[in-house]
Amino acid sequence: VSNVSGGVKGVLGGVRSAFNGLRNINLWHAGAAIMNGLLSGLKSAWGSVKHFVRGIAGWIKKHKGPISYDKKLLIPAGNAIMSGLNGGLVSGFENVKSTVLGMGNTIADTLTCNPVAALATSRNVETGTAPGGATPVVINLTLGSSDFQAFVDDISKAQGTKTQFQRAYKF
Known part of the structure; x- marks a missing residue:
């Protein structure tokens, strides 16, 4: 029992001294x-x-070699590469098609945004127009989580034309 106990103490002492030795290693200096x-x-x-x-x-x-030779030197290698690429596309197409079709709904859901537009006019309630006969309009547009706004001086003159939207930031 004392021999076993002494052996265990010796092993533990060796482990302890190994860890003590590791404590003295400076990893910064070693890395540098x-x-x-x-x-x-x-x-x-x-x-x-x-x-x-x-x-x-x-x-x-x-x-x-001369240019005429050099121009033709890699044609066989290029043909072999293209043939190998084509063979890989042909043999692997079903796997690629299956993968892409499986991603289709996820990609569509990610790219789908539900546009919401709100129009607000500034016009005289009695005449239906702003002073001067114009009907100005503010267009608020939400695409996904982004808001945009455009102002048109006279909606009757702007029909069929394009309007520049500005990003509307919420504070």
Whole structure:
């Protein structure tokens, strides 16, 4: 029993000392050291990367063919890519169609707004017109949760024309 007890105490002591050791690690310094090491590595390799790329460009310039050949060089690869794309579209169309049809109602519900318009005229009750014979109108329009407003000087002259609405902000 004392051997088992001593073994358990030894294991617990080891765990405790491991956690105590972790307490002394400064993660800020460790992170800064990692980032500075990465930056130093990038800086030291940058010249080699530039030299390598310059070498590739020179090699391509030396070894490329005449323009008439270069124009046709990638046509087979382009045809293969387009053929592969077409094959993927044909074989996957039913899945895409099913997915899009399943989203249709959700998209329609999201984009649907119920417009509400209210007209208010400023006219003389006795004559039916404002002074000068005009019938001015204020148009309030609600689209979804946005309110808009337009003013027309004379509704009889504005019929069949377009009117600029301004966003009406509520305070």
